[in-house]
Amino acid sequence: MAESQIVTPRPYARTSSAALPLFALAVILAALITLPFWATGYTQRSVLEFLYFLALAQAWNLMAGYAGMMSIGQQAFVGIGAYGLVVMAEDLGINPFLTVPLAAILAVILAVPVSWLLFRLKGAYFAVATWVIAETVRLTVNANIDWLGGGRGRTVRSLGQFDRHLREDLGYWVALALAIIAVFGVFFLLRSKTGLALQAIRDTENGARSVGVETRRTKRIVYLFAAAIAGATGALIYIVQINVRPDAAFSINWAAYVIFIVVIGGIGTIEGPILGTLVFFFLRDMLADLEAWSMLIFGLIAIMMMLFAPKGLWGLLNTHRPVLLFRTARRLPERFAAHKEGE
Amino acid sequence: MIAMSTMLNGVLLGGLYALYGLGLSLTFGIMRTVNLAHGDIIVLATYLALITTQVLGLTPLMSLAVLVPVMFCIGYGLQRLILNRTLKDGMMPAVIITFGLSFVIQNGLLLGFSADRQVLRQGAIETMGVTLAPGVTIGVFPILTLAVLLVMIFALQAFMGRTLLGRAFRATSDDPATAELMGIDGKRIYGLAMGLSFAIIAVTGVVMGIRSNFSPFDGPARLIFAFEVIIIGGMGSIYGVLAGGLILGIAQTIGGAINPTFFQLAGHLVTLGILVVRPSGLFPETIERD
Amino acid sequence: MALLEVENLSAGYGLFQALRGISLAAEEGETLAIVGANGAGKTTLLRTICGALPAMTGRVSFDGTSIENSSAHQLARLGISMVPEGRKLFPSLTVEDNLIIGSYPKRKGFWTVERVYALFPELVKRRNNRGLDLSGGEQQMVAIGRALMANPRLLLMDEISLGLAPIVVNQIYKSLPEISGHGTSVVLVEQDLNRALSVSNHVYCLLEGHVELSGLSAQMDRQALIDAYFGANA
């Protein structure tokens, strides 16, 4: 595919055209940072939503696409982040915006024991267990802890201290920061030693282990990173939505949307989830009036993508022209590349 | 007396859960991938039974004569035309496809039948009960469910243990590449396994529809119960499905007796507890492959 | 016409070519021995013949029909059976079930479960054990019996002596004449040159994916074979 990379001995292929994407990136970032000053409230709210879905999608893609951990239970951490916001802002009197990083930490703290359980499981069992855990947390919060408001949930009243515009702007920038952390966090993680280990794991887990890659540690880093992103996102979402209910905060739809996004965009690349989030929002807007149809169509699209374009839209674009914005791939020359047998 | 009736109800509920788990266990054990649409396919079967009863004027149980072969063909087709195409890329594509399918079925049913809850009417048997002791009355239909379950479990066990095709199912589960050397066409086996699973689902769907009302979004909860049955019982074990169903049913009814909000939670906690102490379940049959 | 004809066959893994232009032939009822150092391509050759691995170029014909594009399960039904390297018993099946599954291609012939037990009497008392509870030698007997159950016309055997004590190897090799006596052609991979020469009609020595030396076993010069084995002339 990328001919130029085959001949270069350096670990990352860098071409002179790298300046152009960098310039584009700077323009996009500048536009995003200043957006509250020039865009309408509707646009700002849509972009905010785009940003946190992007963060979730990046984190899920890192987990599933790079580390082979197929989770359908990230809503556990979204919900934990949401309830972290409620407890910290309402009961402990912490500034709601400050709870976003704290929710990330809370999610990580809870994700550690969860990972002990999950990492003993493989493949399909792993996927199922993530969901059962998310359901367990949801039901626990839903019915058994009055303090959290049971099924009716709780409202983050302390957000009332902020002027609505200030709240929306601050929320927006927090979302932007989160998306940037997610995208570049994944980018730098992949370019680090951990990234090399991940590629080894993705190619063959047992093989990676036999050459001394610490698969467990690497996977745990990835899992905790994804939990942190989901936890922070959960707090952020309910800074915007204010009323936290267990059914919504722990909804499987968080996982579903994110899976659709990554599948549409392209699993196992950084660009895929970005493209996927854009396409997802575009489609969702088009189908906004047809609720049942829209979910049905997303389901169909996911099926079609897996059958006809398993590498997603980004993969389709890339087969003709290697336009990598984020150079994370270290490629062996083709003739050395690992080949899997069709067993 | 209350303890006894709680246990009895748990056992009877467990019969239904084991039925949810049986079809899933079959495909899980042989293909090693999860069918995330399993619960929705149970619900789909219930709606198909509803249509069959309305159009052909059959009772729900009689509609099985039509439903079982139809569902077998749908399952066989799904596996051969869609899922088999992604086998070489590991389990992720199949998981995502069935995940997408789950949304297609839920929302398709919503569009076709609205969100109203429906019921299958079998007649008097639905409400009949037998009183075992003062204060301990159990339903006839739940007992019938348990009987249907046992018959299917024994039949499936005999099929897997005694027939050549059943042995081919197990050989493919163990090692599909070596099974090919024995003349076993893995893709056909997968198709038949999915077809068989769908045939079991047809029975499950009808039983579920007679026992309780249903709506298009009931699938995911059924799927979770089915998973829990398999996790508790152990992958690939047919008798494990029975044990898993009973344990889950009893756990839920005991939890619910303590506090109604503990009903489902107790089942989840037992499942997670099993995953902690015995990650491969109580009676694992299927060998680890890797 | 020979039962099995391999012409200029190449195969491998991805872009790596493990076989480069192999040609050989086996007559009905004949036994061929394939020898060669580790990594020479012996397993790859057997796997390509039986359809487990696709051929890159070249031809394989079986009883006159081209089979290089057929899959393993189709070839099993045509009468090509394989005793794979490492035995590969089905771990969750009992010994008897492992044998029975061998009859899946539904080919009529001499071999039945009872006749396999007669060939390897030590399996009788093990019939209800799971495959992995057996000794290496017993496992190898099951693997051979399982392949025989298909009543193959061509039996491929990959290093059946691997990791077994010499006595056990002797015992297993004693069954070979009985197997080919029922008309089955055998292609066997064997590291032990003496044994390879003594049981076969023809011997082929592979080196780095090609046939370095071949000939009638009875007339084979042992030193030439050793040289070919180690690539001394290369």
Ligand SMILES: Nc1ncnc2c1ncn2[C@@H]1O[C@H](COP(=O)(O)OP(=O)(O)OP(=O)(O)O)[C@@H](O)[C@H]1O
């Ligand atoms: N699954 C595989 N993927 C990639 N390369 C392989 C694979 N299997 C074998 N090879 C390579 O193909 C070449 C031939 O291997 P093969 O197993 O056919 O050798 P062999 O003669 O059977 O050796 P041995 O005596 O060790 O069994 C070797 O270089 C080996 O490394």
Ligand SMILES: [Mg+2]
């Ligand atoms: Mg070999």
